[in-house]
Amino acid sequence: MTERRPPRAALLALLLVAALAAGCGSRKPPPPEAVAVPLDALRMGMQSYQDDQYVAAAQLFAKALAHFRSVDDSRGQVIALMDLADVALVLGEHARAAHHLAEAERLVQRDRLPGFGAQLQLMLCQTAAQAGDAVGAEARCGAVLALAEVDPRVALAARFELAKLALTRAAGWEAARAALAEALDADPRPTTRARLLRLDADAARRTGDLAGAYAALTKALAIYQAELYRPGIAASHEELAAVAQAEGKLEIARDHYERALTVRMWMLDRVHGASALAGLASVEEARGATARATELRELLDYLRGADNLEWRVVQQKYERR
């Protein structure tokens, strides 16, 4: 426990060097405070988003939004709102996403802001799909693909949504899958390949090929793990658990659900965490562990119903096994 002050001479020398370096160097003029603060908040929010810290990211995006509002910067507000909506989508909070996107759409239309149309439509499509509005989602994603010039990443994401919709209504899956695979060739991101594998697994599961579904999901999981992409890891485990449960492999299903829950709790993901918890409870019940299943259902009620959710409490209750 030794604490020693750095020598003052060294500090002064460092200061001297820094002053001389500053004198020798050139720098771009710093932006005004009103611009610098929200931009910093956006940058830090983006960093948190990339680190899968979505709650922190949302807080920073909200701060940026407040600052942009304070200087009546519509473009900044739209960016912050779309970022907030993206975080809400990742956390499965489609109602919140819809609220942010409606505000963003209003601003874009009011001030005729260029450059947001395609991505905004895509996010509205994704929000509608998450909310179960297949018609709305199809219309929005169709509108994205109908645009003359569209970012290929936006187009690819729209094709994913259309393929998911085709799979759900069991019509046009093959065509949607082919279009998706073609668009995917130009995309270098491994996580999009993993997403396609998960869609393939879903298609296999719907045809009763549980082993094929499990194999595809295992590959997808490996990609997500290599990319350290938490939402993908958690979603893959949940889908693996569902397949294992359908196969009657309850121990394996339980393991996948538990691993998914650990990731969801780290992400502070309430919606997906609750669905994983419900899955785990059903597996425990099927295993005959009714007491544990009851405990998990109580925790599920808390997770879904608590106004001021304490993640610490969720963690403690979950780990009490």
Added chain:
Amino acid sequence: MSTPSSKVHYIHRMNYSTLERLVGAFVIGALFLLVFLFVYSREAQTMFAEKFTIIAYMKNAQSITTDTKVQISGIDVGAVEEIDLGGDNLIRVEIELLERFHSLVREDSRASLSKLSMIGKATIEISAGNTDLPLIPDGGIIAVDEPVSIDQIMADVLPALRNTQEALARVNQLAQAVDPKEVQRTVHNVATTVANVEKITTMMAAGRGGLGQMVADRGVEQDLAATIKSLAGTLAQTEARMRELAPVFKDLQAVSSEARVASKNLPQLIDETHRLVGQLNTTVGTVNYEMQQLPDLILKTRQLMEQSDRTLRALQSTWPISQSVVQPPDAELVEPKPTHD
């Protein structure tokens, strides 16, 4: 009308060596300024001064850091140099003092923590020692007066409060033993007696004959008889009350003897309580003052942090630091991607 050459900026009209000289003058000027600031800065004034070290062992080094100032008679004479764990689980605090104040640090000098240490603004105060005693040598150990904690103060005050509570309970017991109705009746009888006596004295004052005549007077006789009767009744009731009160008096005796025993320690206890309350008042007063300063302090801290942030940002974009600092992503919008839910 100006010639073409006069439209050129003056700096382009200077030859190269003049320009170099100008830059050189600026650089040298800046260096001179730095040296000047260095020489006259407060830190630099004591940087090369001769110093000596003393050691203090404390049970609780709360709020002491390596920047904690050390004062003698209100003058800054040094700072804490090092904090370490000593023997017997005591905290070893190494204090570096300016040599020119060494003559004040004698064997009877004591180090104590300022009262503000409780709220995190610690200063070590060293009492100036007796000049007849030898100096504490370099590396020597100084005795420490540890400040009284709030818990200790409360622990000292609590027994006194408990005694007071017990005494009040006894008094309450006494008050409950007396029946208010009986007291009311007795008071009423006494009032009647007093009224009768007043009547007699009024008649005497009216000059109606002598005392024998007054006694012979039938009215007076009746009044007197009634008075005596009432007095007798009052006395009888008083006797009965006294008999009832006998056990209470016995209790009272016991209480007073206990109180006598307890009161032996009372002056000392009161004295101690006085001292503690005084200390508490001083501490609370200081804390109050500090609390009032707190919002201002927070505001200033925030301003300072914002300024530091701006300075750091400027530093980050300055060569050569800008080369090694990884800039955060400039992307404002999250990358479009399929949902992975």
